[in-house]
Amino acid sequence: MRRVAAALVVPLLLLTAACGDGKGSSASSTPLPAVTAGAKFGEKPTVAKGSGNPPGNLVVNTLSRGNGPTVHKDDFVSVNYLGQLWNSDQPFDNSYDRGQPLGIQVGAGQVIKGWDQALVGQKVGSRIEMSIPPDLGYGAQGQPPTIPANSTLVFVVDILKSTSGSGTAKGAVQPQNDASLPKVGTNTDGKAPSIDVPKTSAPKSLVANYVIEGNGPAVKSSDTVIVQYKGVLWDGGKQFDSSYDRGQPASFALNQVVKGWAEGLTGKKVGSRVLIVIPPDLGYGSQGNPPTIPANATLVFSVDIIGTL
Known part of the structure; x- marks a missing residue:
């Protein structure tokens, strides 16, 4: 799904x-x-x-x-x-x-x-x-x-x-020095990166930071993006979705995804890995997305932007 x-x-x-x-x-x-x-x-x-x-x-x-x-x-x-x-x-x-x-x-x-x-x-x-x-x-x-x-x-x-949908993030690894934010692995071997969520309160606003900064064109809000991604819950760090597990990238039109994805990826460069932390009001809100995403959940994603359409 x-x-x-x-x-x-x-x-x-x-x-x-x-x-x-x-x-x-x-x-x-x-x-x-x-x-x-x-x-x-x-x-x-x-x-x-x-x-x-x-x-x-x-x-x-x-x-x-x-x-x-x-x-x-x-x-x-x-x-x-x-x-x-x-x-x-x-x-x-x-x-x-x-x-x-x-x-x-x-x-x-x-x-x-x-x-x-x-x-x-x-x-x-x-x-x-x-x-x-x-x-x-x-x-x-x-x-x-x-x-x-x-x-x-x-x-x-x-x-x-x-x-082509092949590839992984490639570029300059960026420092992840904010201990209050999740830390994402920087491997570029095609395997899912680790996501370590701190035992602190979740941020109330959207976070969209480079983990690896690529050198491709900037993503536009009207684009369809080709991505490899992994998503975990802030509370407990449990994975709820991953394109890596399905063995192939995914493509999404940014005007048809949750607001946190659309806002977090717009302006980021193709070839990058991005940490996105999505508060409930920019995700699935009070209804959640049962059975894997509870109500009022903060979501954490690692997203490799492979390309755009």
């Missing part, structure tokens, strides 16, 4: 997908639906209804090819997209209207299987159209009320950015 994520609008694409075993993309004798308006990269497209029976396999067409880096499995990408049913000309979901591109890790099972397969090998700056059969989409269960059972899905996707 994404413990730091706030319960805001979740794109339909990120909801539970079917467990299909598709064979990947293929050619098709059935043309994909035409883009009838907004045909340029970056524009919200209008897509016609599909004609005839939909393809039985995943089909991916490149509508315009970019000249950016190639997307690989496990890369993080930022995309805009519009999706509709093969037999409809009305979108069931799109990111253009939300004004917030979607950030995902390719091949990590965060999206439906058709997406994970279709994005690998594409170039940043490209616009692609894909037709996704039910076994690589939402299968026999569908996604009521907008996606019926056994639906073939059509997506137009603009690939905005891609970055």
